[in-house]
Amino acid sequence: RRQREDWQRDATRDLATGKIGAAIGAYEAQGMVHQAASRDEARSDLVARWDRDRQAEPRASRIILTHTNDEVRALNQAARERMRAAAALGDEVQVGVERGARNFASGDRFMFLRNERGLGVKNGTLGVIEEVTTQSMTVQTDDGRSVSFDLKDYAHIDHGYAATIHKAQGMTVDRTHVLATPGMDVHGSYVALTRHRDGMDMHYGSDDFATRERLLRTLSRDRAKDMVSDYDQIDPAQTFAERRGITFRQRVAEIVRRILPE
Structure with missing residues (x-):
């Protein structure tokens, strides 16, 4: 199993057998479940926690997970703003990619969106941009490889600070930050809450889940x-x-x- 601590492995077993309440309770006991007044506030709290975590452990891998593409884009943008404010990004370069125009910079977290054997990457492979121009990129993947490609040949890319839970299937990182929303279900809960080795923080807004029971009911939905x-x-x-x-x-x-x- 991915998790390094026994109690987290126990929580993963609970998630795998549909005991969502027990798993969430274990993370609550460790102070890893965070309720906010609204989803907007939960999103802001999550990004702030992600940024503190990034600065405290810059060598650790991490991902933000949520249910919808719209939320992913908002979270990617918010994370990039934190990176820009910390002077952690190079010059902006706008490129046309599969999902439309995107601004990238050296230092950006990055995700490959399609398997490509020639590059040795898979759908969901994560890394950090080393160099970017309007025509090409060089990315250091999280497993330590340097991958260069022309954008005219491969444009299935996006920022890699956040991803949908669906995209995270098969992914393993050191830490995850999860924004829970009403579209989740028992399968999404299992994926979102088991991608980490070291820790997971889950955030949610009271406008989405007025009570803990409603949160658990949604995350347990089959x-x-x-x-x-x-x-x-x-x-x-x-x-x-x-x-x-x-x-x-x-x-x-x-x-x-x-x-x-x-």
Whole structure:
């Protein structure tokens, strides 16, 4: 397992078996779960904590995780502003990439977004920009390699301070900072709360989760079971015994056909 401390490995086992409350309780006991009055405040608190962590342990790897691309972009921007204020970035260079125009600078955290065997990178590979021009980049990956490429050949890139939880599957870093939002579920909780070796801090706003119970209910939500429940409501006469031989994919197809008839 990724985690170095026994109690965190125990929490990971709880997450893997759906015991979300027990896992969150373990992190709460260590002061790693942080409630704010609003999501905006939670986002600001998270970035401030990320920045303190970055300055205290500059050699450690870290990532900010959340559910939506919009939140990722806001968090990337906020983290870059902290880096710029600390004079940790070089000159800005605007380049056109797959997701649109982006400003990059030497010192920026960076993420590759597509597997490329020729470069030796995968979707989600992280690093730091060493050099950037409007035509090319050189990045030092977190595993210590220097990777150079022309942007006309490979433009599937973005800032790497923050990422979606989905993008983080398979990722391992020293520390994670998680912004919990209502789109999460039990699978996302497991991924977000188990990418770290040394520590994880989770932030959330009371405008998203008015109570701890609501937070836990969202993080424990099983979308597959929700879909089965929806199916039961559509056709309550359909019993489990009648469905037991049907695969999940077939069941989803049935639900869709019921909701959207031809």
